[in-house]
Amino acid sequence: MIIGIGSDHAGYELKEAIKKYLTDKGFAVCDYGVESGVTADYPDIARKVCDKVLSGDCDRAVLCCGTGIGMSIAANRLRGIRAANCFDEYSARMARAHNDANVLALGGRILGFDFACEIVSAFLHTEFEGGRHKIRVDKL
Numbered sequence: 001m002i003i004g005i006g007s008d009h010a011g012y013e014l015k016e017a018i019k020k021y022l023t024d025k026g027f028a029v030c031d032y033g034v035e036s037g038v039t040a041d042y043p044d045i046a047r048k049v050c051d052k053v054l055s056g057d058c059d060r061a062v063l064c065c066g067t068g069i070g071m072s073i074a075a076n077r078l079r080g081i082r083a084a085n086c087f088d089e090y091s092a093r094m095a096r097a098h099n100d101a102n103v104l105a106l107g108g109r110i111l112g113f114d115f116a117c118e119i120v121s122a123f124l125h126t127e128f129e130g131g132r133h134k135i136r137v138d139k140l
Helices: 009-024 042-055 069-075 089-097 113-124 132-138
Strands: 002-007 028-031 060-065 083-085 103-107
Touching: 002 009, 002 042, 009 028, 009 060, 009 103, 009 113, 042 060, 042 069, 042 103, 060 069, 060 113, 069 083, 069 103, 083 089, 089 113, 103 113
Parallel strands: 002 028, 002 060, 060 103, 083 103
Antiparallel strands: none
């Protein structure tokens, strides 16, 4: 599975921690910025990463900003992206199982590194259940 990852300046440190976690777990990771804590606009990064998901270059993606809210709003503007801003493992599992979320948004100013990695793991290891949920997702 290829995971796209990106952040603005507020999510940079969390992005770096998640990137290391994913690499250590054997995932292929494509980092689309930012490369430092220098100010960056989250809509630009969200677009860059989500375009890679939509093209099939990445299977799923993780976006980090201060709260995860801005990234999730920006990502969800793109048809075919289902971004979920998650704050715990349960919401990450349900985002995948019931909503077929393909992008996870996380808040670097809210979540600790270890807890965020647990959320990422839940997101990546949960499959979409389909069935009645597919009917609902198709309406999006």
